[in-house]
Amino acid sequence: MVLEFGDGYRLRRANSADHAAFNLVCLRTGDSGKDATAREDDPDLLGLIYATPYQVLAPDFAFAVEGPEGVSGYVLGTPDSATFYQRYQREWLTPLATRVRDPGGDESRWRGSDWARRAIHHPEIVYPPVLQAYPAHGHIDLLEAARGRGIGRAALEHLMGRLRDAGAPGMHLQVSPKNRNALRFYEKLGFGEVRGSELPRHTVFMARSL
Numbered sequence: 327m328v329l330e331f332g333d334g335y336r337l338r339r340a341n342s343a344d345h346a347a348f349n350l351v352c353l354r355t356g357d358s359g360k361d362a363t364a365r366e367d368d369p370d371l372l373g374l375i376y377a378t379p380y381q382v383l384a385p386d387f388a389f390a391v392e393g394p395e396g397v398s399g400y401v402l403g404t405p406d407s408a409t410f411y412q413r414y415q416r417e418w419l420t421p422l423a424t425r426v427r428d429p430g431g432d433e434s435r436w437r438g439s440d441w442a443r444r445a446i447h448h449p450e451i452v453y454p455p456v457l458q459a460y461p462a463h464g465h466i467d468l469l470e471a472a473r474g475r476g477i478g479r480a481a482l483e484h485l486m487g488r489l490r491d492a493g494a495p496g497m498h499l500q501v502s503p504k505n506r507n508a509l510r511f512y513e514k515l516g517f518g519e520v521r522g523s524e525l526p527r528h529t530v531f532m533a534r535s536l
């Protein structure tokens with residue numbers, strides 16, 4: 327499966343050879359859509375939390391955006407968040423935690439990527455009843471050169487089609503409230519904010535039916 331976008335950009339199924347590039351894209355978009363390179367002391371942890379596990383655990387819903395200079399983005403998802411999160415904890419985070427030290431719970435002592443190390447040992451998995459009408463979830467990140475060309479819309483619509491074909495009646499996404507560009511983008515794609523007392527305040531939850 328390949329979707330051509332022109333100017334050398336295309337969407338294709340992702341594979342395990344994409345993991346290093348996905349970790350880099352995740353790093354370069356990981357500060358509310360901006361480059362997090364200066365903040366992190368381990369360049370791979372963001373991708374190991376938010377990107378690579380989707381290719382491993384839900385490969386039918388993992389797509390790479392390739393550009394003239396190589397992989398320049400991804401769109402990733404799962405039709406069934408409950409099952410995904412169970413496997414993510416057991417098969418991904420538990421082994422990963424054996425390779426990463428826990429910096430402890432005192433945030434004032436955290437430096438560099440300690441927040442990510444803590445998240446690997448104590449993940450915040452958010453999937454309360456208010457989100458369960460939208461059981462699919464996903465992530466999309468594009469490097470700067472790939473943005474503003476309609477690729478985000480085409481890639482996310484492709485993923486939504488695959489999730490719908492897999493039986494998911496709805497999809498949700500998490501967004502930093504600081505990431506105004508992504509919030510506008512998701513609104514354009516038909517997502518609206520979900521609110522609820524069970525949802526943490528530091529993240530915006532966007533959802534739509536499929």
Ligand SMILES: CC(C)(COP(=O)(O)OP(=O)(O)OC[C@H]1O[C@@H](n2cnc3c(N)ncnc32)[C@H](O)[C@@H]1OP(=O)(O)O)[C@@H](O)C(=O)NCCC(=O)NCCS
Nearest residue numbers: 355359467468473474475476477478479507508510511514
């Ligand atoms: C957010 C992101 C995925 C959008 O992808 P994109 O390819 O730039 O978006 P597109 O060009 O496909 O735009 C799709 C639509 O959204 C609109 N849109 C995109 N960004 C917008 C913005 N900042 N404000 C208003 N509308 C916006 C476009 O006008 C377009 O509308 P149309 O299709 O009705 O004409 C991409 O910019 C990105 O990866 N940003 C950095 C990483 C990030 O923030 N990821 C999301 C983390 S939650």
